[in-house]
Amino acid sequence: DTEVTQTPKHLVMGMTNKKSLKCEQHMGHRAMYWYKQKAKKPPELMFVYSYEKLSINESVPSRFSPECPNSSLLNLHLHALQPEDSALYLCASSQDGRAPLHFGNGTRLTVT
Amino acid sequence: GQQLNQSPQSMFIQEGEDVSMNCTSSSIFNTWLWYKQDPGEGPVLLIALYKAGELTSNGRLTAQFGITRKDSFLNISASIPSDVGIYFCAGSNFGNEKLTFGTGTRLTIIP
Numbered sequence: 067d068t069e070v071t072q073t074p075k076h077l078v079m080g081m082t083n084k085k086s087l088k089c090e091q092h093m094g095h096r097a098m099y100w101y102k103q104k105a106k107k108p109p110e111l112m113f114v115y116s117y118e119k120l121s122i123n124e125s126v127p128s129r130f131s132p133e134c135p136n137s138s139l140l141n142l143h144l145h146a147l148q149p150e151d152s153a154l155y156l157c158a159s160s161q162d163g164r165a166p167l168h169f170g171n172g173t174r175l176t177v178t
Numbered sequence: 179g180q181q182l183n184q185s186p187q188s189m190f191i192q193e194g195e196d197v198s199m200n201c202t203s204s205s206i207f208n209t210w211l212w213y214k215q216d217p218g219e220g221p222v223l224l225i226a227l228y229k230a231g232e233l234t235s236n237g238r239l240t241a242q243f244g245i246t247r248k249d250s251f252l253n254i255s256a257s258i259p260s261d262v263g264i265y266f267c268a269g270s271n272f273g274n275e276k277l278t279f280g281t282g283t284r285l286t287i288i289p
Contacts, residue, residue, distance in 0.1 A: 070220075097275060108181065108266055108279035109221065122275060156220050165209045165270040167277060169220035 069093050070170035072157050078176045081147060087173045089140040089157030097163035098140040100132060101156040103172070109156055115140060116163045147177045184267055184280030192288050197254040199265060199283045207269030210243050210250040211277070216263045224265075225252070254285075262287050 070091045079085050089098065097116045101109035114122035115134040129151075131143040140157055154174050158167040184201045191197060201210070209228055213221035225236050227243035227250060234241055238255045250267055267280035 072220075099275075106282075108282055111276055114275045116275060158220075160275075163275045164272065165268070165277060166211050166223050166226045168223060169213075171218075171220045174218070 070157055070159055070168055072155075072170035072173050074173060075171070076174045076176075078178060079144065079147065080178055081149070083147075084143070084145045086144065087142040087155055087157075087175075089142075089170060090138055091157075091159040091168075091170075092138060093159060093161075093168070094137075095159035095161050095168070096137055097160045098134060099158040099160075099167060100130075100140070100142050101158060101169075103154040103156055109169075113142075114163070121163075144175075147175075149177050151175065152177045182267055182269060182278055182280035184283055186283060187281070188284040188286065190286045190288055191257055193257060193259060195257050197257055197261070197285060198251065200249060200251045201267030201269075201280045202249045203269055203278075204248070206247040206271075207278075208247070208272050209270045210241070211268040211270070212239075212241050212250070212252050213266045213268065214263050215266065215282075221266060257285075257287060259287055261285060 073088045100112040103109045112126045113132045118134045129146050133141040154172045156172045157170045160167045182203050212224045215221045225241040230247050231245050232243040240253045242251045265283045268277045
């Protein structure tokens with residue numbers, strides 16, 4: 067079982083909807099990550115939070131808005147997404163911002 | 179973004195065979211990682227390597243950190259059906275929060 071928990075497992079949303087993805091870890095890790103993965107491709111980094119502060123934004127469109135309420139929680143707020151945003155969204159954590167990263171099982175997002 | 183060159187892209191083997199795959203980079207990494215991903219799930223960490231030349235085993239899996247720090251190898255001995263999946267290598271450097279992923283090797287076991 068993964069120690070990084072993501073909800074929901076699946077999400078279908080329209081282009082005008084607002085939804086949120088949630089991630090939780092209780093390993094005491096101080097860095098948390100959002101990755102996007104398209105089919106048959108490796109994960110692509112979106113955001114990194116280190117000690118609850120946003121440290122990396124990989125030029126992600128503003129329709130994706132991350133939030134780190136505390137060191138155990140990470141959210142990704144979604145608004146006005148496009149069909150091409152459909153993908154597996156993975157959350158990960160690491161002890162202090164260095165490898166290895168531990169991944170959750172992802173949220174499979176479909177934008178209609 | 180940058181990707182590591184991982185080969186082979188796919189492998190079709192029979193149960194019981196040994197498997198070898200590798201990952202190469204044009205730049206140096208201080209840490210090499212190997213992950214396995216099953217359909218619909220997240221990548222699971224298999225082995226982490228922190229020192230050039232290091233050889234580390236995890237059950238039937240053995241990985242090596244290349245001496246040049248620009249490559250890494252993963253071997254699986256006596257493959258079993260649950261070994262099916264996509265294997266990703268990843269590299270990182272100290273003080274850098276980013277992982278650079280390989281392009282993946284898809285392993286299929288032929289009945």
